[in-house]
Amino acid sequence: MEQKMENSEYKTFLERVKEEIAKARQKVYQTINRQLVELYLLVGQALYEKIEVSKWGEGVVETLAEDLQREFPDMKGFSAQNLWRMKQIYETYKDNEKLSTLLRELSWSHNVLILHSTTSMEEREFYIKTCINERWSFRELQRQIESSLYERFMLSRKTDKLVPHTKEKNILTHFKDEYIFDFLGLKDNFAEKDLRKAIVTNLKEFFLEFGRYFTFVGEEYKVIVGGQDYKVDLLFYHRALRCLVAVELKIGDFKPEYVGKMQFYLTVLDEQNKLKEENPSVGLILCKSKNEEVVRIALSRAVSSMKIASYRTKIIDRMLLKRKLHSLPFPESYKNEEK
Numbered sequence: 001m002e003q004k005m006e007n008s009e010y011k012t013f014l015e016r017v018k019e020e021i022a023k024a025r026q027k028v029y030q031t032i033n034r035q036l037v038e039l040y041l042l043v044g045q046a047l048y049e050k051i052e053v054s055k056w057g058e059g060v061v062e063t064l065a066e067d068l069q070r071e072f073p074d075m076k077g078f079s080a081q082n083l084w085r086m087k088q089i090y091e092t093y094k095d096n097e098k099l100s101t102l103l104r105e106l107s108w109s110h111n112v113l114i115l116h117s118t119t120s121m122e123e124r125e126f127y128i129k130t131c132i133n134e135r136w137s138f139r140e141l142q143r144q145i146e147s148s149l150y151e152r153f154m155l156s157r158k159t160d161k162l163v164p165h166t167k168e169k170n171i172l173t174h175f176k177d178e179y180i181f182d183f184l185g186l187k188d189n190f191a192e193k194d195l196r197k198a199i200v201t202n203l204k205e206f207f208l209e210f211g212r213y214f215t216f217v218g219e220e221y222k223v224i225v226g227g228q229d230y231k232v233d234l235l236f237y238h239r240a241l242r243c244l245v246a247v248e249l250k251i252g253d254f255k256p257e258y259v260g261k262m263q264f265y266l267t268v269l270d271e272q273n274k275l276k277e278e279n280p281s282v283g284l285i286l287c288k289s290k291n292e293e294v295v296r297i298a299l300s301r302a303v304s305s306m307k308i309a310s311y312r313t314k315i316i317d318r319m320l321l322k323r324k325l326h327s328l329p330f331p332e333s334y335k336n337e338e339k
Helices: 002-053 059-071 080-093 097-105 108-117 121-134 138-146 149-156 192-201 203-210 257-272 292-299 318-326
Strands: 178-180 214-225 228-238 243-249 282-287 306-312
Touching (some): 108 138, 121 138, 192 203, 192 214, 192 228, 192 243, 228 257, 257 282, 292 306
Antiparallel strands (some): 228 243
């Protein structure tokens, strides 16, 4: 009895305790982070009031940095450079109560990165809200900014939504319209198998672009129908959607017949692989390029949920995208949106 409990009940008990410890540690970290950001914003406010309002002069920053580092030698973050950042971040968001509150949900390093990597309040709002929703690490946030996620999203959006929520009723909001696979190291001329192999080899980087809720199931995942073998290029499981995600890779333009093939795969996966408590499978067809009108008509009668997305193997020039974005008359509905 004692041995049996050690092998089964104890393992369950251990996992439960470990889970509670992990939860507690996360809560402690979140509390400390919130208080630290709050402190830095208060210091930034004080500096703003003395320099901009009372006209003390910028020399107060160097003096304050020296005094604080001498008074609190065990605390990092009170260098003159960081004090300037505190002032700058406070000054940037002081008239935006909504964003000033959301800053507390991110680490100080996240906030500094967003401030220094963006040029407009709309762009900052996008990254702050999406970062909170997706729980990006610093590296993930950096990756998304470098790959011009904001510009790509704004150029491709078809509604007046600013940020794609992770709990939208429409499950396709979990997928992008375009993916950047610069980390694959592919040459100009490559085959579909080269693309597939490169993705499998670089899964860690792939998930930074693809999404944190995806887990890898298999490559060329085999399903059998009527005694014949069929292979799904890549199969994933989405933990938030609780469904299988079939991915088909194409090295050319989107073609309408791809939808029928994907519909076939999704039906087979639902019949043979889906568990009762799971949701219907979703398809993602990745093409080098796509015509939106062709995509619209091809998907108009589709039974299963599927997304047609394009991909690039090189990072797009951010300035080029920004110029393109600014040339288009997007409605400024983000200002009045309720999240």
